[in-house]
Amino acid sequence: MTGSANPTLIPLLYLVSAVLFIVGLKGLTRVRTARRGNAISSLAMLLAIVATLLELGTFSPTWILLGIVIGGAIGSITAVRVQMTAMPEMVALLNGCGGGASVLVALSVIWERIIEPRSRATLAGGEFNTVAITTLLSVIIGSVTLTGSVVAFLKLRGWISGQPILLPGRHVLNALLLLGSIGLAGYFVATGAAAGNLGLIALAVCGLTLFLGILLVIPIGGADMPVVISLLNSYSGLAACATGFVLSNNVLIISGALVGASGLILTQIMCKAMNRSLANVLFGGFGAQETDSGASKNARDYGPVKSYSAEEAALVLESVESVIFVPGYGLAVAQAQHIVRDLAELLQKRGVDVKYAIHPVAGRxxxxxxxxxxxxxxxYEQLVEMEAINSEFRNTDVAMVVGANDVVNPAATKDSNSPIYGMPILEVHNAGTVMIIKRSLSPGFAGIKNELFEYDNTLMLFGDAKKMLQDLVAELKEAD
Amino acid sequence: MTGALLVGLYVFVLAMFVGFEIITKIPPTLHTPLMSGANAVSGITLVGALIAARTGESTISSLLGLAAIIFATINVIGGFMVTDRMLKMFGQKKRKSS
Structure with a gap:
C-alpha cells in the first residue's frame, strides 16, 4: 500500500507470524503445552497486525483504535462471563463474527476499488476479474457463515425451536438461492467495470447468501448442532482464506486454511460418532420423521424395570471396587458436574477405582x-475416550450413567432395524451393574426406546441428576 | 488467473495439508479449546479490516472497514481469552493431582 516502511521486513514478519500460527496449533496436541500454544497463536496474531500497520505506513489511528476498543471490550467481557455450558453458543457467535468480518472487508474492497476508485485509475481487465471473483467469493462464504451461525446460536439458546424446521421445497429454494447468487456474481464479473449498478449487484449477492445461510441451518435439529458448529467453524476459516485471496496476503490464507482443516476434521469426527453422513445431517432433517411415526409411542413402551432409591443404590456402591461414570449432556443441564466429582472423590477415598467414559458427542x-x-x-487423566474404555466395562463393577441415553443404547450394536444402528456406543451393558440416573423413561434425541433400561443388570435411579447424586453422596458419607 | 492468485492457491492447499496433519493428532479432550482457539485465529480477517478502514474518512469503504474491525476484534480477543480460560482449567488439574 502507501509508504511501506521496509519492503523485506514486512513479508518476513508475515512469514514469522504464519510459522507461529502453526507452532501454536501444534502446542494444542498435548494438554501440557496447550496453554502455551494458545499464547503463541495470539502472539502470531499480534505480529500479523503489527506487520499490517507497518505495511500501511500512513493510516488514521482514530477509527482503527475505535474499532479495536469496541470489539475488544465486547470480546473480553463475553469471554470472561460466558458459562462453560454455553460454550457452543459462544463458538457459534464467534464463527458468525469471523464470517461477518469477511463479508464487510470484501464489500469494503468492492467499494474502494471498483465502485468509488478515487485515487487510482479504473482497474485493468485482468485485475478487475481477480478483485471481483475473490471479493464475491468472500461475500458468499462469509454471509453463509454469518447467518448460519446466528441461527445455530438461536437454536442452542432455545430462542428458536431446536426441532428441525422443514420448509416445503427447501432443497429447490436453496439450490435457487445458491445458483442465483453465483449467477449474479458471474454477471458482475462478466459485465465488468462498465456497468453502473455493481454496488447493487454486490449487495444482492450478499442478501441472497445471507438468506441461504438461514435456510441451510434452520432444518437441522438441535442434536446435530455439534456437526453444524464444527462445519461453520470450518467455513469461518475458509472465509478468512477468501479474504486472504482478496488481499493476496499469505498469512490470511495459511491461518484460514488451518482453521478450515480443523473444522472439517471435527465435522468428520462428529459425523462418525453419530453414525451419520454429512449429507444426511445437512439435508436429512433427522428427528422430524421419527416423531411422526409410531416410533415415539413404542419408545415409552417398557416392560418391568428395576427402580432403586438412593439408599439402595448407595448400599450397592459401598461394596464395589471399580466405577465408571458415563456423563451425558443431561449432566450439564442439571449442573451436576461438581457433585459427580464429589461422589467420585468419595468413592476414591474408599479405595474404589474411578474413571469417566467420554463419548465423542457427550456434550453439545x-x-x-x-x-x-x-x-x-x-x-483429566481420569477421562477416557470411548475406544479406550469400551473393553474395560467387562471388568467394572458399576457403570453409572448420568444424563446420557442414546450413546449407551445397545440397539446400536444389535438391532439392524434401529435408526441408530451402527452408531458407536459406550458398552455399559457389559459392566456388572448399570446404574442409570434419569428423570423418566423418556427417549433421547433419537426418539427411540432404550432396551438397556430393561436389562437384568440395570438399576434405574429415577430423579433429577443433581438431587440423586447429592443423595448418593449423603448416603455414602453416612455409611462411613 | 493472475500469478498472485495461483501462488495463493498453492499456499492454501499446502497449509490445508499441514492443518490436517497437526489437527488429527489433537486429543479429543482438547477439541473444544481447539475450536475456540481456531475461531480466534480465523479472526485474522482483522488484517483485512485494518487495511479497509485505514483512511478514516467517512467513505462507504472505510465505514465498512470499521464495522469489520469490530467484528474481527470480538472474534480474536473473545476467542483467545475464552480458550485460555478453558486451558487454565485443564492446567490446574495437573498441579492438583501431582
Whole structure:
C-alpha cells in the first residue's frame, strides 16, 4: 500500500507470524503445552497486525483504535462471563463474527476499488476479474457463515425451536438461492467495470447468501448442532482464506486454511460418532420423521424395570471396587458436574477405582464434556475416550450413567432395524451393574426406546441428576 | 488467473495439508479449546479490516472497514481469552493431582 516502511521486513514478519500460527496449533496436541500454544497463536496474531500497520505506513489511528476498543471490550467481557455450558453458543457467535468480518472487508474492497476508485485509475481487465471473483467469493462464504451461525446460536439458546424446521421445497429454494447468487456474481464479473449498478449487484449477492445461510441451518435439529458448529467453524476459516485471496496476503490464507482443516476434521469426527453422513445431517432433517411415526409411542413402551432409591443404590456402591461414570449432556443441564466429582472423590477415598467414559458427542460440541468436567476439577487423566474404555466395562463393577441415553443404547450394536444402528456406543451393558440416573423413561434425541433400561443388570435411579447424586453422596458419607 | 492468485492457491492447499496433519493428532479432550482457539485465529480477517478502514474518512469503504474491525476484534480477543480460560482449567488439574 502507501509508504511501506521496509519492503523485506514486512513479508518476513508475515512469514514469522504464519510459522507461529502453526507452532501454536501444534502446542494444542498435548494438554501440557496447550496453554502455551494458545499464547503463541495470539502472539502470531499480534505480529500479523503489527506487520499490517507497518505495511500501511500512513493510516488514521482514530477509527482503527475505535474499532479495536469496541470489539475488544465486547470480546473480553463475553469471554470472561460466558458459562462453560454455553460454550457452543459462544463458538457459534464467534464463527458468525469471523464470517461477518469477511463479508464487510470484501464489500469494503468492492467499494474502494471498483465502485468509488478515487485515487487510482479504473482497474485493468485482468485485475478487475481477480478483485471481483475473490471479493464475491468472500461475500458468499462469509454471509453463509454469518447467518448460519446466528441461527445455530438461536437454536442452542432455545430462542428458536431446536426441532428441525422443514420448509416445503427447501432443497429447490436453496439450490435457487445458491445458483442465483453465483449467477449474479458471474454477471458482475462478466459485465465488468462498465456497468453502473455493481454496488447493487454486490449487495444482492450478499442478501441472497445471507438468506441461504438461514435456510441451510434452520432444518437441522438441535442434536446435530455439534456437526453444524464444527462445519461453520470450518467455513469461518475458509472465509478468512477468501479474504486472504482478496488481499493476496499469505498469512490470511495459511491461518484460514488451518482453521478450515480443523473444522472439517471435527465435522468428520462428529459425523462418525453419530453414525451419520454429512449429507444426511445437512439435508436429512433427522428427528422430524421419527416423531411422526409410531416410533415415539413404542419408545415409552417398557416392560418391568428395576427402580432403586438412593439408599439402595448407595448400599450397592459401598461394596464395589471399580466405577465408571458415563456423563451425558443431561449432566450439564442439571449442573451436576461438581457433585459427580464429589461422589467420585468419595468413592476414591474408599479405595474404589474411578474413571469417566467420554463419548465423542457427550456434550453439545466436540470435547464439550471434557471442558465441563475440567471446570469441576475432575483430573483429566481420569477421562477416557470411548475406544479406550469400551473393553474395560467387562471388568467394572458399576457403570453409572448420568444424563446420557442414546450413546449407551445397545440397539446400536444389535438391532439392524434401529435408526441408530451402527452408531458407536459406550458398552455399559457389559459392566456388572448399570446404574442409570434419569428423570423418566423418556427417549433421547433419537426418539427411540432404550432396551438397556430393561436389562437384568440395570438399576434405574429415577430423579433429577443433581438431587440423586447429592443423595448418593449423603448416603455414602453416612455409611462411613 | 493472475500469478498472485495461483501462488495463493498453492499456499492454501499446502497449509490445508499441514492443518490436517497437526489437527488429527489433537486429543479429543482438547477439541473444544481447539475450536475456540481456531475461531480466534480465523479472526485474522482483522488484517483485512485494518487495511479497509485505514483512511478514516467517512467513505462507504472505510465505514465498512470499521464495522469489520469490530467484528474481527470480538472474534480474536473473545476467542483467545475464552480458550485460555478453558486451558487454565485443564492446567490446574495437573498441579492438583501431582
Amino acid at each position: 460440541m466436540p470435547g464439550h464434556m471434557n471442558v465441563l468436567l475440567a471446570e469441576a476439577d475432575v483430573p
